[in-house]
Amino acid sequence: MSGKPYDVEKGDGVHRGHPVTVDRYTLAARINHWITAVSLILLALSGMALFSPQLYFLTALFGGGQITRAIHPWIGVVLFFSFAGLFIRFWKANLWKSEDGTWLRRIRDVLAGHEERLPELGKYNAGQKFVFWGMSFLIVVLISSGIVVWDQYFYPFTTIEQKRVAILIHALAAVAIICVWIIHVYAAIWVRGTIGAMTKGKVTGGWAWRHHRKWLRELVGRRTTRTPAE
Amino acid sequence: MFPPAPNPPIAPTPAKFGEKDLIRKSASSITPASPRQTEVAKLIDVSKCIGCKACQAACLEWNNLHEEIGTFNGSYTNPPDLTPASLTLMRFTEWVNPETDTLEWLIRKDGCMHCEDPGCLKACPAPGAIVQYSNGIVDFVHENCIGCGYCIKGCPFNIPRISKVDNKAYKCTLCSDRIAVGQWPACAKACPTQAIVFGTKDEMKNWADGRIKDLKSRGYQNAGLYDPPGVGGTHVMYVLQHANTPQIYAGLPKDPTISPVVEIWKGVTKYVGFAVIGIAAAAGVLHHLVAGPNRVSEEDEENAEKLTGSDRT
Amino acid sequence: MTNSWTDIKNTDLVVIMGGNAAEAHPCGFKWVTEAKATRGAKLVVVDPRYTRSAAVADYYAPIRQGSDIAFLNGVINYCIQNDKVQWEYVKAFTNAAYLVKDGFGYQDGLFTGYDESKRDYNRTTWDYQIGPDGYAMVDETLQNPRCVWNLLKAHVALYTPDMVSRITGTPKDKFLKVCEMIGECASPTKTMTSMYALGWTQHSKGSQNIRTMAMLQLILGNIGVRGGGMNALRGHSNIQGLTDLGLMSNLIPGYLTLPTEREPDFPTYMASRGFKPLRPNQMSYWQNYKKFFVSFQKMMWGPAATAENNFAFEYLPKLDVPAYDVLRAFELMKQGKMNAYICQGFNPLQAFPNKAKLAEALGKLKLLVIMDPLETETARFWENHGIYNPAEPAKIQTEVIQLPTTCFAEDEGALVSSGRWLQWHWPAGSPPGEAKTDVWIMAQIHLRLKELYRKEGGAFPDALLNLQWNYKDPHEPSPEELAKEMNGYVVSDVVDPNDPTKKLLEAGKQVAGFGALRDDGSTACGCWIYSGCYTEAGNLMARRDNSDPGETGAYAKWAFSWPANRRIIYNRASADINGKPWDETRKLLWWDGARWTGYDVPDIAPTAKPQDVGPFIMNPEGVSRLFARGMMRDGPFPVHYEPFESPVANVIAPKVRGNPVARVFKDDFAQFAEVASPDFPYAATSYRLTEHFHYWTKNNHVNSVLQPEFFVEISEELAKEKGIAQGGWARVWSKRGSVFAKVYVTKRIRPMLVDGKTVHIVGIPIHWGFVGAARKGFPANQLTPFVGDANIETPEYKAFCVNIEPTTGPVA
Numbered sequence A: 001m002s003g004k005p006y007d008v009e010k011g012d013g014v015h016r017g018h019p020v021t022v023d024r025y026t027l028a029a030r031i032n033h034w035i036t037a038v039s040l041i042l043l044a045l046s047g048m049a050l051f052s053p054q055l056y057f058l059t060a061l062f063g064g065g066q067i068t069r070a071i072h073p074w075i076g077v078v079l080f081f082s083f084a085g086l087f088i089r090f091w092k093a094n095l096w097k098s099e100d101g102t103w104l105r106r107i108r109d110v111l112a113g114h115e116e117r118l119p120e121l122g123k124y125n126a127g128q129k130f131v132f133w134g135m136s137f138l139i140v141v142l143i144s145s146g147i148v149v150w151d152q153y154f155y156p157f158t159t160i161e162q163k164r165v166a167i168l169i170h171a172l173a174a175v176a177i178i179c180v181w182i183i184h185v186y187a188a189i190w191v192r193g194t195i196g197a198m199t200k201g202k203v204t205g206g207w208a209w210r211h212h213r214k215w216l217r218e219l220v221g222r223r224t225t226r227t228p229a230e
Numbered sequence B: 001m002f003p004p005a006p007n008p009p010i011a012p013t014p015a016k017f018g019e020k021d022l023i024r025k026s027a028s029s030i031t032p033a034s035p036r037q038t039e040v041a042k043l044i045d046v047s048k049c050i051g052c053k054a055c056q057a058a059c060l061e062w063n064n065l066h067e068e069i070g071t072f073n074g075s076y077t078n079p080p081d082l083t084p085a086s087l088t089l090m091r092f093t094e095w096v097n098p099e100t101d102t103l104e105w106l107i108r109k110d111g112c113m114h115c116e117d118p119g120c121l122k123a124c125p126a127p128g129a130i131v132q133y134s135n136g137i138v139d140f141v142h143e144n145c146i147g148c149g150y151c152i153k154g155c156p157f158n159i160p161r162i163s164k165v166d167n168k169a170y171k172c173t174l175c176s177d178r179i180a181v182g183q184w185p186a187c188a189k190a191c192p193t194q195a196i197v198f199g200t201k202d203e204m205k206n207w208a209d210g211r212i213k214d215l216k217s218r219g220y221q222n223a224g225l226y227d228p229p230g231v232g233g234t235h236v237m238y239v240l241q242h243a244n245t246p247q248i249y250a251g252l253p254k255d256p257t258i259s260p261v262v263e264i265w266k267g268v269t270k271y272v273g274f275a276v277i278g279i280a281a282a283a284g285v286l287h288h289l290v291a292g293p294n295r296v297s298e299e300d301e302e303n304a305e306k307l308t309g310s311d312r313t
Numbered sequence C: 001m002t003n004s005w006t007d008i009k010n011t012d013l014v015v016i017m018g019g020n021a022a023e024a025h026p027c028g029f030k031w032v033t034e035a036k037a038t039r040g041a042k043l044v045v046v047d048p049r050y051t052r053s054a055a056v057a058d059y060y061a062p063i064r065q066g067s068d069i070a071f072l073n074g075v076i077n078y079c080i081q082n083d084k085v086q087w088e089y090v091k092a093f094t095n096a097a098y099l100v101k102d103g104f105g106y107q108d109g110l111f112t113g114y115d116e117s118k119r120d121y122n123r124t125t126w127d128y129q130i131g132p133d134g135y136a137m138v139d140e141t142l143q144n145p146r147c148v149w150n151l152l153k154a155h156v157a158l159y160t161p162d163m164v165s166r167i168t169g170t171p172k173d174k175f176l177k178v179c180e181m182i183g184e185c186a187s188p189t190k191t192m193t194s195m196y197a198l199g200w201t202q203h204s205k206g207s208q209n210i211r212t213m214a215m216l217q218l219i220l221g222n223i224g225v226r227g228g229g230m231n232a233l234r235g236h237s238n239i240q241g242l243t244d245l246g247l248m249s250n251l252i253p254g255y256l257t258l259p260t261e262r263e264p265d266f267p268t269y270m271a272s273r274g275f276k277p278l279r280p281n282q283m284s285y286w287q288n289y290k291k292f293f294v295s296f297q298k299m300m301w302g303p304a305a306t307a308e309n310n311f312a313f314e315y316l317p318k319l320d321v322p323a324y325d326v327l328r329a330f331e332l333m334k335q336g337k338m339n340a341y342i343c344q345g346f347n348p349l350q351a352f353p354n355k356a357k358l359a360e361a362l363g364k365l366k367l368l369v370i371m372d373p374l375e376t377e378t379a380r381f382w383e384n385h386g387i388y389n390p391a392e393p394a395k396i397q398t399e400v401i402q403l404p405t406t407c408f409a410e411d412e413g414a415l416v417s418s419g420r421w422l423q424w425h426w427p428a429g430s431p432p433g434e435a436k437t438d439v440w441i442m443a444q445i446h447l448r449l450k451e452l453y454r455k456e457g458g459a460f461p462d463a464l465l466n467l468q469w470n471y472k473d474p475h476e477p478s479p480e481e482l483a484k485e486m487n488g489y490v491v492s493d494v495v496d497p498n499d500p501t502k503k504l505l506e507a508g509k510q511v512a513g514f515g516a517l518r519d520d521g522s523t524a525c526g527c528w529i530y531s532g533c534y535t536e537a538g539n540l541m542a543r544r545d546n547s548d549p550g551e552t553g554a555y556a557k558w559a560f561s562w563p564a565n566r567r568i569i570y571n572r573a574s575a576d577i578n579g580k581p582w583d584e585t586r587k588l589l590w591w592d593g594a595r596w597t598g599y600d601v602p603d604i605a606p607t608a609k610p611q612d613v614g615p616f617i618m619n620p621e622g623v624s625r626l627f628a629r630g631m632m633r634d635g636p637f638p639v640h641y642e643p644f645e646s647p648v649a650n651v652i653a654p655k656v657r658g659n660p661v662a663r664v665f666k667d668d669f670a671q672f673a674e675v676a677s678p679d680f681p682y683a684a685t686s687y688r689l690t691e692h693f694h695y696w697t698k699n700n701h702v703n704s705v706l707q708p709e710f711f712v713e714i715s716e717e718l719a720k721e722k723g724i725a726q727g728g729w730a731r732v733w734s735k736r737g738s739v740f741a742k743v744y745v746t747k748r749i750r751p752m753l754v755d756g757k758t759v760h761i762v763g764i765p766i767h768w769g770f771v772g773a774a775r776k777g778f779p780a781n782q783l784t785p786f787v788g789d790a791n792i793e794t795p796e797y798k799a800f801c802v803n804i805e806p807t808t809g810p811v812a
């Protein structure tokens, strides 16, 4: 393995200690992430309120149907831009690598928590990459279909038939992204120690060793190469 | 002559139908009261219409609507499309009959058809924003409307319009407020030629039969009644000279049905959507129960310390 | 109308030609839809444009504007050639058999007696041969070559289908199809109704257009019968009433005429009015003229009108010219000879031809008074509205006074419909602001003028000072008081000459009808034809009983129909010479052996024997006229004349320009485009749209929504030739002015082939101006020529020439 260690991002770093701590997200990245997360939750709540009469009561959270209808697309816009921020930050680290294939093939071991039977991984595993690219794709689908059905501003630009297709796609994409989000959140919960990455910005060295050893090695190596005097 | 429109009684009359007569209510399930009221209908005889727009003016006046003064745009159709303030609109089409090579000026009064199976109502996400009375009238209840525009997508006739002012959907009410007190719709009352008449749906069908016979005797072999079965029939019907090609009347759909896309969107998507989301969530919970948390071990930490050389300090 | 709106439901064939009833009379049009729906009647529309009426017609034929006489003469010719004649009717009820004087003749577009320098005819030869018994001579066998029928036959022979098509541009097959449909109505059991309006009147030969159809209707036996008739669709809701009461400057109420300068005294005046019968046993109703006239004078001047002073005949103005019509008024204004003008419910700057000339004329007035509920262009003629009204206020010295009036919906009174029905109405709202009724305003003017004359005297104050003014509130006579005057009342008791104890008429009572009027001053009546509308039985105009025995469409107890509550005039002609109805299923009147009975008030003495007295009692002949004698200024038979501005020369009389006796003022001639002028190659016409009423509904928001902006209509062919886009801008100009308009490129107008030449038509709606809620635009009358009909001076709004080019729209 040679070349630039692209899995390492700006702000990542290792701190010796007991335990070792590893910087995984800068403050900016974390703020960015949580804006995105909150937007998506609000979107899901407001969207689902319209999606089904059983959930229409959710409009109360937003101050009524009219407001729910009006702000949902605006939150969508916020989501789009904030996710775009995440995308710029993380896209490189989410590029596909050969070990991801191996990881996937051993998905049973992944689910069983047999980390030891998996290849060493960079900053993200294939599952996270799937979430990342899934979110990216669905958000593009959602914003484009969302704009088509955003009648308040964009009514004249499409035909009714196009709007019908768009709202269907939007609803399907919404369902899909909610599922992806569930996977994402579940993974964060299941893999203990992960939430801290997005809250405190740090993980323990053990966490990094267990789940993203290659990334950890790169970080350590980079530090070594950077400061040969040490 | 069809018996003319009744005149208003001086004394206030109680409404003939209301909340208890609903058979459909958007985004809600209700148990309709039985028996149903007699179905009503408005019959628009295109062959009698002279395009005078008295109906259009009456609609503006009765419903107290303020339409903008537009511009001329190459037709007598003014404004050029339905708007939240123009619940009805005379659409003029210059059509050359290919069989006889003669010009016909087809003038159709556009507006809500009051479908028996209303696509607008099916699409509406807001409980009670669209209701249907057991006499067939489909009405928008503006307090409940959230302005999402789903009704536009649901309607096979491209009828509802959202107001920029209050973000609510508007369409012809069939003058439900007038009908409730034994009046004819304002447009029907204003029509000078009885091109619009009003009554029970059966009466209207019978009356249409006579009109169709007359038209056939004048050489309109394809004269007929427009009461499209695809939407369960409508409570606004047309007598057309060329019922075999309704599209020539400014795009009146030939076999309107609620779009299959809308059916999928409002039908299977909901179930599949919930199912998929439910499965995803359940799978997570299940997995956790089975596999338990994925914890970092002491060993892992030590390995990390070794790697970083923390163990040496 | 000879018949009524409701009677149209009885017809078999509706011919809308020279009008656009669906568009301009949508409510009356319901009776056409009714005839179609319940009787299977057919509707034919003949119009330069495919109109809203055509949209519901069974057959539409295009015609070039201004060529209806050629068309209709052609139909008459067709009927004669193909024996589509209701012979019994023609022989018994028309003057077909009457012999015409030998001196009378017609050649190359002119009748005998034409004087080119006067642009007028000497009409003495246009009359019957009078026999030694003093009666007109007739040949019942129709063999005599000088009988009207044979002269007519020869006169229309020229108008063959080919010739008609050459002149009118109507394709021959379409013309023949219309002929065929019309020809069927020659049967005594089939009737046709003619519905017309401005498409016929607004021509320099407007009266003759109508006359031609009237002749055709007589030949088909359709006058006086249910579902037949000549049905003029009147304009403003009460224009019929206005006409009845003397709209024309040479008339006084009830179609009595003002004296002329050549009739300075009463006997001379009466000598040419109470026509003697021209046939034995005949009744000539105008023999009652003196009763109506004297009663009118008594209503006006009360005690000041006495037998001694010839019932104040002196007080009437004597005309020095045939008429002071609007065209003449504006001509005089322009010449500085008329200095003050009162416009009451009239917007002449928009309504009359050649706006530039009108504006110039108004600017020369000292005083202009406007009585109107709304702001009008005329009231604002001096105001600069850029290209829409390029006036220069600094140069205009006219004092303009606007007096706000109420409108029809805010006051009470009767409106007279086209069907001659006087229908009383009540106010629907109260007037806003300072608006006052017209009656109040006029009463004020009257009282103040009277006061001025009383104080200061004047050249001849008597007529004004003695004007009877007996109203409870002299400041505002009530509609009821005025209506009662119209009806007439008894001034002094009239006793039975055989039994002086028996009062025939009692002073102070309302008369029961014009039959009671007398020529000795014992009765007064404002308008004899209205007599019977407000009797001792009350206000008959306010009746709202819609019972209709026999479902004849007469509705005899609904309101009041003049004259004498008669619903169909000449109704005696609905039965044959023996008094038996032509059509049992459509009977109206019949002779029961002793008198006339039926569903309508007989238009004849109830006991006049059928074989004795003819049905047309207003004519001294008792029959109707296929030959008009000297009654029309432009000929006893109709002749096709081109409009003054025409894309082609007159095919049948190339040397005759326009109607040879139409009145044209000198300066205006110079403002006409040459015949077939390449500078103004297109035939224009102006007309109405349902959405607007003339120039005042553009003040109304809803109307302005329904038709917001000025446009012109042209064919796809012309649009292509000129490169004009659908909905794009064009400039249209005539020799008198220029307008900018949006363009409606339509299939409803097609170019016509006229005498081998393609003629394009430009249609111009009349409704826009520089005042109101709708978008600013131009009136059609910026373009129209200042020339009127030969008989009644209606301007030639319907046929003139223009040019057109694409443009980018007006720069204000």
Ligand SMILES: Nc1nc2c(c(=O)[nH]1)N[C@H]1C(S)=C(S)[C@@H](COP(=O)(O)OP(=O)(O)OC[C@H]3O[C@@H](n4cnc5c(=O)[nH]c(N)nc54)[C@H](O)[C@@H]3O)O[C@H]1N2
Pocket: C017, C018, C019, C020, C021, C023, C024, C025, C046, C047, C048, C049, C051, C063, C064, C065, C066, C067, C068, C196, C197, C198, C199, C200, C233, C234, C235, C236, C685, C686, C687, C688, C689, C690, C691, C692, C693, C694, C798, C799
């Ligand atoms: N909506 C509406 N209704 C109105 C009015 C209005 O302003 N608006 N005005 C009222 C008044 S005052 C009047 S007088 C009536 C007028 O009623 P109409 O006479 O029916 O009205 P117009 O539109 O002036 O003209 C009628 C038709 O004549 C056609 N025409 C023009 N020239 C010729 C010709 O030479 N021959 C034939 N055969 N046809 C020709 C025109 O194309 C037009 O379609 O309408 C009354 N009703």
Ligand SMILES: Nc1nc2c(c(=O)[nH]1)N[C@H]1C(S)=C(S)[C@@H](COP(=O)(O)OP(=O)(O)OC[C@H]3O[C@@H](n4cnc5c(=O)[nH]c(N)nc54)[C@H](O)[C@@H]3O)O[C@H]1N2
Pocket: C198, C202, C235, C236, C344, C345, C346, C347, C348, C350, C351, C352, C371, C372, C373, C374, C376, C405, C406, C407, C408, C438, C686, C687, C688, C693, C694, C695, C696, C766, C780, C781, C784, C797, C798
């Ligand atoms: N080119 C062209 N010109 C035409 C015609 C055409 O076909 N082509 N048609 C001609 C014909 S037929 C006509 S009738 C004229 C119409 O010409 P006008 O009669 O001048 O037109 P209107 O706009 O009807 O004007 C009537 C006025 O009366 C006012 N009014 C309404 N109610 C009352 C009332 O109770 N009292 C008073 N004092 N005023 C009242 C209205 O506000 C309005 O301003 O136009 C003529 N001009």
Ligand code: HEM
Pocket: A024, A033, A036, A037, A038, A040, A041, A083, A086, A090, A094, A124, A128, A129, A131, A132, A135, A181, A184, A185, A188, A194, A195, A196, A197, A198
């Ligand atoms: C309550 C909701 C959420 C929680 C608890 C959560 C939690 C986390 C955590 C713990 C991480 C760090 C994982 C790691 O570093 O391995 C993370 C990463 C990330 N999250 Fe979330 N997240 C939530 C919602 C979202 C949403 C809605 C989005 C996007 C629409 C999102 C996008 C991402 C991305 C892009 C990353 C970086 C990992 C990658 O690029 O694969 N998260 N999230």
Ligand code: HEM
Pocket: A040, A043, A044, A046, A047, A048, A050, A051, A052, A068, A069, A070, A071, A072, A073, A074, A075, A076, A077, A079, A080, A139, A142, A143, A144, A145, A146, A147, A149, A150, A151, A167, A170, A171, A173, A174, A175, A177, A178, B125, B148
């Ligand atoms: C990204 C930009 C987005 C835009 C512009 C957008 C816009 C819209 C619009 C205009 C509507 C119609 C209702 C309304 O006007 O409020 C809608 C409905 C909806 N949106 Fe979005 N949206 C976006 C993102 C999302 C996301 C991320 C989700 C899911 C989490 C979502 C879920 C939904 C749902 C479930 C509906 C209701 C669909 C139905 O009723 O069947 N939207 N969206």
Ligand code: SF4
Pocket: B026, B120, B123, B124, B125, B126, B129, B130, B140, B144, B145, B146, B147, B148, B149, B150, B151, B152, B160, B168, B169
């Ligand atoms: S806009 Fe239409 S679909 Fe949406 S809530 Fe209102 S009525 Fe229902």
Ligand code: SF4
Pocket: B111, B112, B113, B114, B115, B117, B118, B119, B120, B121, B138, B154, B155, B156, B157, B158, B159, B160, B171
């Ligand atoms: S026509 Fe459209 S708006 Fe009217 S009831 Fe049918 S679906 Fe609803």
Ligand code: SF4
Pocket: B058, B059, B060, B062, B063, B087, B088, B111, B171, B172, B173, B174, B175, B185, B186, B187, B188
């Ligand atoms: S029924 Fe009433 S609301 Fe509907 S178009 Fe007619 S007037 Fe308008």
Ligand code: SF4
Pocket: B048, B049, B050, B051, B052, B053, B054, B055, B056, B090, B109, B187, B190, B191, B192, B193, B194, B195, B196
């Ligand atoms: S009022 Fe009647 S005739 Fe007039 S446009 Fe409407 S439907 Fe047609």
Ligand code: SF4
Pocket: B192, C024, C025, C026, C027, C028, C237
């Ligand atoms: S004036 Fe009004 S009521 Fe009379 S015909 Fe015209 S539209 Fe009808």
Ligand SMILES: [Mo]
Pocket: C234, C235, C236, C239
């Ligand atoms: Mo008129």
